[in-house]
Each structure stands twice: as C-alpha cells, then as structure tokens.
Amino acid sequence: VPRSSNVELPVIPSGYSRPRFNRAIESLQSLIGTENVELNDKPLDDGWYLELEQEEMVSSATVYPSSTEEVVHIVRWANEFEIPIYAISMGRNLGYGGAAARVRGSVIVDLGKRMAKVLDINPDTCTCLLEPGVSFYALYEEIQRRGYDHLWIDVPDLGGGSVLGNTIDRGVGYTPYGNHFECHSGMEVVLPTGEVIRTGMGALPGNNTWQVFPYGYGPYADGIFTQSNFGIVTKIGMTLMPDPGGSEGFMCTFKEEEDLAQIGKGQVPIKRLREIASTLPCGDCSWVYYGSVYGPKKSRDKKLKVIRDAFETVPGARWIPRDSLPKDHYMFSREKIASGVPEFEELRWLNWHKNGSHVFFSPVSAPRGEDAMKLFNIAKKWHDECDLDSFPACCIGLREMYVIVNMVYDRGDPASKANAYRCMRGMIKDAAKAGFGEYRTHLLLSDQVAATYSWNNNALMRFHESIKDTLDPNGILAPGRNGIWPKKYRNKGWEL
Ligand code: FAD
Incomplete structure (x- = not known):
C-alpha cells in the first residue's frame, strides 16, 4: 500500500x-x-x-x-x-x-532480531531462560535438538510469536501451563531511566534459583512489567511442563437452538453456514467443542469416558470419533497445540476475506454458559449492526473463560475497516455496561478499555500514572500503551 x-x-x-x-x-x-x-x-x-x-x-x-x-x-x-x-x-x-x-x-x-538466544534449559528443574527473540517454534525445536523429550512447552494458537513478548502481554495457551505469566519465573528489566533490575531470586547474587522460585523476597514486582510501559524486559524465565504421559484431543458438537434471524448484506447467512457445516464431519451444529485430556492412555480413556458421558446428556450433542476425521481436520491442529506443538493453522481465518485482516474482542467471563451467552449476544448485535461475520470462541482457563471474538474484515475496503472499528467500540461499551472487561485489546482501543476499569473514580489508573511518572519522568517509554499516558502527554488530546 x-x-x-x-x-x-x-x-x-x-x-x-x-x-x-x-x-x-x-x-x-x-x-x-x-x-x-x-x-x-x-x-x-x-x-x-x-x-x-x-x-x-x-x-x-x-x-x-x-x-x-x-x-x-x-x-x-x-x-x-x-x-x-x-x-x-x-x-x-x-x-x-x-x-x-x-x-x-x-x-x-x-529486541528480537539480535537478542534471540535460549540462554538456558534445565532438564531437571524443567525451566528455561530466554531472550526476547526466542519464538515458541525456536524453543520447541531447541528442546527437541537437545533431546529433552520429557519437556513440553505451552503454545498459543500461532507459534511464530515471542515467548517473552506473549508472556508479558499476558497471552495464553491451551495446556495446563496455558497462563504464561503464571508460568514465568524471573525477569531482567531495563527501567525507563536505564537502571537494570532482576526480579524474584534474580536479585540475590550467586543464586541458582531464579527460574524455580518466582517471588524472592518483598513485593512481587513482575506484574507491573506486563501490559504496561514501566520497563523493557530483556530476559525471562519460564517453567516447562513435564510430559504428563501423553495427551489426546477430542471433539464434540452441540446442536443448540438458533436465534440468529437477522441477516446483513455482507454476512454469510446462518442458514448457509449450517448447510455448509452439514457437509463436514462436524455436521449440522451450532457449537463445536475441542478439548484434550492428559496422562497415560489408561487414565486418558477414563477421563474421555467421563467427559463423553457428561456431554451426551445435552440433547443433540454428538461425540465425533477421531478415526472418522480426515487427517488434515482442524481437530488434529487443536490436538497438537494442546500438547505444546507450535502451529500456524489459525492464520487460515484470514482467508475469509480478500485482504483479510483481523482484530480481537477479548472479554473475560466466569466459565458459565449464561455469561458467555450475554457476551455472545453483545458480539452478535454489533456484528449484525456493522455487517460483519463473527467468529466467537470460548477458551476455558483455570477459573476464567476468554470469550475471544475474532473479527475478520477487508483491510482494502475503507467501509469494512470503519465497520470493524465501530463494532469493536460498540462491543467494548456494551460489555462494560454488563460488567465485563477485556483481558487484552488492540493498541488503538486501549484508552477505551482502560477507562472501563474505572472503579472509585479511576483509582487504579491514577495509581498506574503515579508509577509511570516516578519510573519514567520524561515519559519516553511507550507513551499510551495500555492507556497509561505519562504526565507530558496526559490530557493533551492523545487519548482516543
Ligand atoms: P510482541 O508483539 O513482541 O509483544 C507484544 C507487546 O508486548 C508489544 O507490542 C509491546 O507492547 C510489549 N512488549 C514486547 N516485548 C517487550 C519487551 N521486551 N519489553 C517491554 N514490552 C514488550 N495470543 C495468545 O496469547 N494466545 C493465542 O492463542 C493467540 N492466538 C492467536 C490466533 C490468531 C489467528 C492471531 C492472529 C493471533 C493470536 N494471538 C494469540 C495473538 C498474537 O499472535 C500472540 O499473542 C503473539 O505471541 C504476540 O506476538 P509476539 O509474541 O511477537 O509479541
């Protein structure tokens, strides 16, 4: 362009x-x-x-x-x-x-281009120390190269990103180690004034526990270097998952009532989507559930049976046998990701449109159907209004659920772009009204999302601003990231 x-x-x-x-x-x-x-x-x-x-x-x-x-x-x-x-x-x-x-x-x-070393992998403590340019692929391949078959990593949907970058943006994956921030241990950070600190045990000279105990002594500082502009992280320790004895994916479809009557001119009609779905292995359904169980085969079989019995109590649910699926079915990509093998399959979403581009609406809810439906309906309302197709996915974390709506639009078409922007703004506003907030958002929408976390007259943002002004008096580092503006920029028309 x-x-x-x-x-x-x-x-x-x-x-x-x-x-x-x-x-x-x-x-x-x-x-x-x-x-x-x-x-x-x-x-x-x-x-x-x-x-x-x-x-x-x-x-x-x-x-x-x-x-x-x-x-x-x-x-x-x-x-x-x-x-x-x-x-x-x-x-x-x-x-x-x-x-x-x-x-x-x-x-x-x-940082990634010239600082891309795997500094350490410890096969006994199942930990590693990485520079910013180490991708999930590179870490996976290095573990294989060193023959540490008992070590698994956790990957997001796309394996080409940085382990460090993803972790400090509080990204997530799909194994039990999917909360990347929770699975890190220790950081090295360059503060905006040029001072270098090591967090946790890294602050103790001569230690050999930086990657095994995340806290050290005193306040736990690591959180303030995630989704912020308080420092540049130059090293991160990560914990690795010991092979649980194998894993196995499964797939189940749910045929829920459809209430999606309104059809916009640019959207693919729901009827047509179901027609297409009925020719695929998932059949005529509204929702597909992909999951994985971990452990040796015997225990996997037991777990699968419990899950299958529970799912099949839902009328219309269909357990899809793995051996009925073609080898290139999406289920196998999910299975790989859920066992820590990096993949690129998810990028195929972009093919939905010519000049496909995407933006995520990523609110968090409790893992409860009624809450997911509230968010799903907000997304549906705005996608209908803005004439866009919606691709919602609910990803279960430990106690939380990420309702990720991937919006694919045509970046070559100004109207499609404008609709995507309007749709995002509308969803963020309505979700906040209903008591939901995003766990992450696009750079352009960070002011709006940050402003929804406004309890007690924006006390949390004022706290962030005091940290920012103390650590970065000249306001040089990533002004505006996550809605945090240094004094020099604040209230001068930069907020969107
Ligand atoms: P970067 O772009 O390098 O970093 C992210 C941000 O963190 C930067 O913009 C910067 O503000 C800050 N930052 C980075 N490094 C530093 C540093 N050293 N010091 C200070 N600040 C820094 N994400 C998930 O988490 N899980 C998923 O499952 C997932 N699935 C996706 C599926 C699709 C189809 C797409 C398109 C994206 C998906 N993503 C997902 C989002 C994204 O691709 C990943 O999170 C990716 O890992 C982020 O890119 P990166 O690792 O190169 O981070």
Whole structure:
C-alpha cells in the first residue's frame, strides 16, 4: 500500500524538528551501529489502522540492540533526546496492534532480531531462560535438538510469536501451563531511566534459583512489567511442563437452538453456514467443542469416558470419533497445540476475506454458559449492526473463560475497516455496561478499555500514572500503551 504523497518520510515525533531528529538518529547510530538503526522511510506493506490514516501510528525508525547493555544505551539516549521509544520482542501481536507504536514517530526498539538466544534449559528443574527473540517454534525445536523429550512447552494458537513478548502481554495457551505469566519465573528489566533490575531470586547474587522460585523476597514486582510501559524486559524465565504421559484431543458438537434471524448484506447467512457445516464431519451444529485430556492412555480413556458421558446428556450433542476425521481436520491442529506443538493453522481465518485482516474482542467471563451467552449476544448485535461475520470462541482457563471474538474484515475496503472499528467500540461499551472487561485489546482501543476499569473514580489508573511518572519522568517509554499516558502527554488530546 503506497503512502500518501504529502507525508514527509520518515514521520517524526510531534513537536520535533527534522534537524533535531536527524541529530538524535546520528547519535543513536554512533551508539548501536549505523547498520542497526533503520529509518522507516519505505512504503508500508500493511494499512490496517482502521479509520485513521496509515501514517498515524507509524514509527520513525527501528533500532536493533544486541544486549541488555545496548538497551540501556538506547533508553539513556531516549531520555537525552526526549524521544518516544516502543519496545517489541518479535512484533507479531496480530489482532492487538502488531509491531506498531501508539505514538506516531516513536523509535521501535526491536529486541528480537539480535537478542534471540535460549540462554538456558534445565532438564531437571524443567525451566528455561530466554531472550526476547526466542519464538515458541525456536524453543520447541531447541528442546527437541537437545533431546529433552520429557519437556513440553505451552503454545498459543500461532507459534511464530515471542515467548517473552506473549508472556508479558499476558497471552495464553491451551495446556495446563496455558497462563504464561503464571508460568514465568524471573525477569531482567531495563527501567525507563536505564537502571537494570532482576526480579524474584534474580536479585540475590550467586543464586541458582531464579527460574524455580518466582517471588524472592518483598513485593512481587513482575506484574507491573506486563501490559504496561514501566520497563523493557530483556530476559525471562519460564517453567516447562513435564510430559504428563501423553495427551489426546477430542471433539464434540452441540446442536443448540438458533436465534440468529437477522441477516446483513455482507454476512454469510446462518442458514448457509449450517448447510455448509452439514457437509463436514462436524455436521449440522451450532457449537463445536475441542478439548484434550492428559496422562497415560489408561487414565486418558477414563477421563474421555467421563467427559463423553457428561456431554451426551445435552440433547443433540454428538461425540465425533477421531478415526472418522480426515487427517488434515482442524481437530488434529487443536490436538497438537494442546500438547505444546507450535502451529500456524489459525492464520487460515484470514482467508475469509480478500485482504483479510483481523482484530480481537477479548472479554473475560466466569466459565458459565449464561455469561458467555450475554457476551455472545453483545458480539452478535454489533456484528449484525456493522455487517460483519463473527467468529466467537470460548477458551476455558483455570477459573476464567476468554470469550475471544475474532473479527475478520477487508483491510482494502475503507467501509469494512470503519465497520470493524465501530463494532469493536460498540462491543467494548456494551460489555462494560454488563460488567465485563477485556483481558487484552488492540493498541488503538486501549484508552477505551482502560477507562472501563474505572472503579472509585479511576483509582487504579491514577495509581498506574503515579508509577509511570516516578519510573519514567520524561515519559519516553511507550507513551499510551495500555492507556497509561505519562504526565507530558496526559490530557493533551492523545487519548482516543
Ligand atoms: P510482541 O508483539 O513482541 O509483544 C507484544 C507487546 O508486548 C508489544 O507490542 C509491546 O507492547 C510489549 N512488549 C514486547 N516485548 C517487550 C519487551 N521486551 N519489553 C517491554 N514490552 C514488550 N495470543 C495468545 O496469547 N494466545 C493465542 O492463542 C493467540 N492466538 C492467536 C490466533 C490468531 C489467528 C492471531 C492472529 C493471533 C493470536 N494471538 C494469540 C495473538 C498474537 O499472535 C500472540 O499473542 C503473539 O505471541 C504476540 O506476538 P509476539 O509474541 O511477537 O509479541
């Protein structure tokens, strides 16, 4: 997608003059190496920034550090030149903002390119220590290469992202180790002033327990470096799942009453969807349940029987035997993911549209049917109103349920983009009215979502702001991320 012709490239931060920007970049090049600083002056190959102009959230440059020390240099440089920086691990935060920065003209600190080492895998404690550029695929392959067959990892639907990036965005997977933040142990963080800290046992010189005990002594700081702009995480410890003795996927369909009468012009009619479904192994159904059981075969068989008996009490439920499914059926992709094997299958959703792009509506509920239905109906109302197809999925966590609605739209069509944006805004608003909040959201919607967590006159956000202003007095690190604006930007028209 070509840039509009009247924009001077690269875009520079608001309030900056071009000579000052050029001086800042020269200084950065002398610190990190000219070859490791790239100006963002080439045509964009994506243009999905909803109703805004493409240039609105575009960075000015990208810098590729190779070590924690270089990240410290970058942070000190950003303070000296008062230039906004935005750290990414691999920038594959698809559906939530990708590699974009919230503030136009920011310099992206891309940690993944040159900091991609698996620093340690301990086969006895079942733990590892990783740099930001280690993807789920890379970790999986390294474990296989070292022959640690007894170690499993947990993967999200797409295995190409960074383990560290996903974990500090509080991403989730599907095995019992699916809550990635809960399964981390220890971080190394560069604070916005350039100070480096290690959390948990990492603060104790000479320790060998950084990855086995997450807390150390005193307040537990790790949480404030997730979904925030309080520091740049340069290392993370993760716990690995000991092989439980195998796993096995299963699939069951549910034929619920349909109440989806209204059919918009762009939506595929529900009747047609059911016609197509009836020609597939899932048959004519409204919901498909994919799950996995863990353990040796004998115990898996017992668990499967209990689950099957319970599901079959629901009228119309159909247990689909695995051996009736073709080898390339989606169930087998789910089965792999649920046993920690990275996959890319989920990207096929994009084929729903020409120029397919997607954004997620990701509210959390208790794992109760009635709550899921409330959220499902909110999503349905807005998808009908905005003429979009809806792809809801309910993923059960420990006690919570993620009701993930993947909205696929045509990013080449301004009307489709505008509808996607309107639909997201509407769903967030209605969900909050009904008492539900999102666990994660797209960069552009973070102000709206953050504002829904407003109990006691926004006390929580004011607390975040005090931390931000203390740790980052010049407001250089990821201003606006997760709705947290530093003093320099706050209430000056940046909030969306
Ligand atoms: P990054 O993009 O590198 O990081 C995410 C954000 O965290 C960055 O924007 C930045 O703000 C911050 N950040 C990253 N690194 C640092 C750092 N070192 N210091 C400070 N801040 C940092 N996600 C899931 O969790 N589970 C799923 O099952 C899942 N399924 C998906 C299915 C589809 C079809 C799609 C399109 C996406 C899915 N996602 C899912 C979302 C996304 O693809 C993953 O979460 C992905 O792992 C995130 O990209 P990343 O790991 O490269 O993180």
